[in-house]
Amino acid sequence: MSPLKPTPPLADETMALLWSRVRQRGDMPGFSKVIHTIISAMQGDEEREFNMTRTVLSDPALTQKVLRLANSAMYSVFGQGINTVSKAVIVLGTETIGHLALGLKLIDGLTNASTDSSVARQEMEKAVLAGHIARQVASSAGTRDSEEAVVCSMLHGLGRMMVTFYLTECWEAVQEKCRQGMGENEAAVEVLGLGLDEVGRLAGRQWGLPGSLTDTFRHVVPRDAGEPLDHAEWLATVSTLSSRCADALYSEAGPQSPALVQLAQDYADMLGLEFAQVLTAVSIGQDSAVEENAIAPRPARATEPPVSLPPALGKPADAAQRLQRGLADMRDALGNASLPQVMTMALETVHQGLGFSRAIAFIRDQEEGLYRVCMSFGEGVQEKLPQLRFGDAYQPDVFHAALANDKMIFVENARDPVFVKKLPRWWREALPSVRSFTLLPLMVNRQPVGFIYGDWDLLLPPARIESADVAPLNELRVLAVQAIERQRQVNPQWVRMLL
Numbered sequence: 196m197s198p199l200k201p202t203p204p205l206a207d208e209t210m211a212l213l214w215s216r217v218r219q220r221g222d223m224p225g226f227s228k229v230i231h232t233i234i235s236a237m238q239g240d241e242e243r244e245f246n247m248t249r250t251v252l253s254d255p256a257l258t259q260k261v262l263r264l265a266n267s268a269m270y271s272v273f274g275q276g277i278n279t280v281s282k283a284v285i286v287l288g289t290e291t292i293g294h295l296a297l298g299l300k301l302i303d304g305l306t307n308a309s310t311d312s313s314v315a316r317q318e319m320e321k322a323v324l325a326g327h328i329a330r331q332v333a334s335s336a337g338t339r340d341s342e343e344a345v346v347c348s349m350l351h352g353l354g355r356m357m358v359t360f361y362l363t364e365c366w367e368a369v370q371e372k373c374r375q376g377m378g379e380n381e382a383a384v385e386v387l388g389l390g391l392d393e394v395g396r397l398a399g400r401q402w403g404l405p406g407s408l409t410d411t412f413r414h415v416v417p418r419d420a421g422e423p424l425d426h427a428e429w430l431a432t433v434s435t436l437s438s439r440c441a442d443a444l445y446s447e448a449g450p451q452s453p454a455l456v457q458l459a460q461d462y463a464d465m466l467g468l469e470f471a472q473v474l475t476a477v478s479i480g481q482d483s484a485v486e487e488n489a490i491a492p493r494p495a496r497a498t499e500p501p502v503s504l505p506p507a508l509g510k511p512a513d514a515a516q517r518l519q520r521g522l523a524d525m526r527d528a529l530g531n532a533s534l535p536q537v538m539t540m541a542l543e544t545v546h547q548g549l550g551f552s553r554a555i556a557f558i559r560d561q562e563e564g565l566y567r568v569c570m571s572f573g574e575g576v577q578e579k580l581p582q583l584r585f586g587d588a589y590q591p592d593v594f595h596a597a598l599a600n601d602k603m604i605f606v607e608n609a610r611d612p613v614f615v616k617k618l619p620r621w622w623r624e625a626l627p628s629v630r631s632f633t634l635l636p637l638m639v640n641r642q643p644v645g646f647i648y649g650d651w652d653l654l655l656p657p658a659r660i661e662s663a664d665v666a667p668l669n670e671l672r673v674l675a676v677q678a679i680e681r682q683r684q685v686n687p688q689w690v691r692m693l694l
Contacts, residue, residue: 205388237293278520294342328480354395417461509655517548518667537678569693582625
């Protein structure tokens with residue numbers, strides 16, 4: 196007979212088998228490279244805002260969802276009309292946007308999971324539903340930590356998801372013991388050598404999830420309200436409540452079922468809420484999950500996966516309007532935003548508004564006597580940074596011509612043999628796949644300080660800068676220069692802020 200207490204050898208065997216299955220099948224859907232990038236941006240000390248903006252913009256579907264949620268009633272206290280991710284990061288903060296993005300990516304991954312196991316599918320859907328419930332509970336409590344609560348709640352059942360997804364035979368053994376009257380945690384310890392919560396914590400640490408998340412992967416037993424909960428305990432309690440409510444709803448319990456009423460009564464006081472508020476939050480959370488296609492309505496189950504937004508396909512039809520919306524964010528933030536924040540908004544506006552393959556801000560480093568990249572959006576730029584630099588001494592090419600004349604330049608066909616000689620070698624070697632590009636010089640006191648570059652690749656449909664685009668692009672240049680001039684007056688070494 197197996198021992199009832201966890202034994203390290205059995206636990207080690209379980210985790211070794213788990214990671215072996217992970218290597219065979221690949222990471223559980225939802226834990227992609229972008230998850231690691233989001234976490235890195237949240238934990239970084241330098242350029243956190245820009246890195247977070249770039250990470251979100253690298254995923255068109257995530258970009259749209261972040262902007263939609265940033266403009267939702269949940270964040271109405273910060274005002275409406277957020278048009279750019281960079282402004283959303285400024286207004287809501289890197290931590291909120293990071294948790295928001297992490298939660299949305301996990302929802303996408305879990306709801307689009309491909310698995311033959313209906314049990315694993317159900318556990319993933321319950322995790323998504325728990326996230327929606329947690330958002331409503333946190334909103335009812337009037338806290339700004341709602342997105343952190345969403346992520347914690349979705350991952351609260353990570354151990355169950357991992358076992359059902361990768362260790363199906365172990366999960367069946369656990370369920371068989373539960374049918375014989377054993378509690379689920381006790382059964383998991385006997386079969387796996389450790390509880391499901393501990394499986395989740397170990398998996399989260401393996402993926403590099405922050406300790407503030409993995410520490411909440413534990414079941415909180417309801418108790419009478421006493422001292423206020425600290426932040427970690429509050430997150431763990433919301434996660435426990437949301438997960439248990441999701442589980443109850445998947446057990447065919449209605450919104451006013453005795454099981455849900457009992458859960459609301461058990462945890463409401465601990466969270467400083469009335470039990471009716473908890474029941475309302477559960478109901479709204481379930482409705483929002485259905486409305487966003489995160490779960491299928493009951494009793495029917497949809498067989499088709501949710502449709503995600505397509506990737507960007509070149510210049511959008513409403514480019515001029517998109518540029519104007521980005522300019523509105525820049526004007527609104529100009530008085531209080533830092534220079535890197537303004538430049539990030541300018542670059543995002545150009546990149547997203549015109550659907551460029553790449554948008555790059557170059558800054559002039561007079562000490563080094565060259566122009567170099569200070570920030571960029573788009574694929575493949577980081578790998579080419581050593582090539583994307585050139586001397587500031589005048590050369591007879593289109594880049595120096597734009598800077599010398601302080602005029603926006605658009606090159607519609609960079610492949611034209613007649614025009615190629617006007618393109619510098621460094622550009623031809625670094626970006627050989629470009630069809631069209633534009634240059635927006637930035638001048639202070641008639642001296643070039645940098646420029647914004649954007650291009651369309653050959654893989655995209657042919658496009659051009661239209662007359663309606665010119666005025667907003669010129670205004671964007673003016674606003675960027677104003678931010679540079681203001682920073683120069685405060686700090687003579689302003690250029691180092693961007694390099």
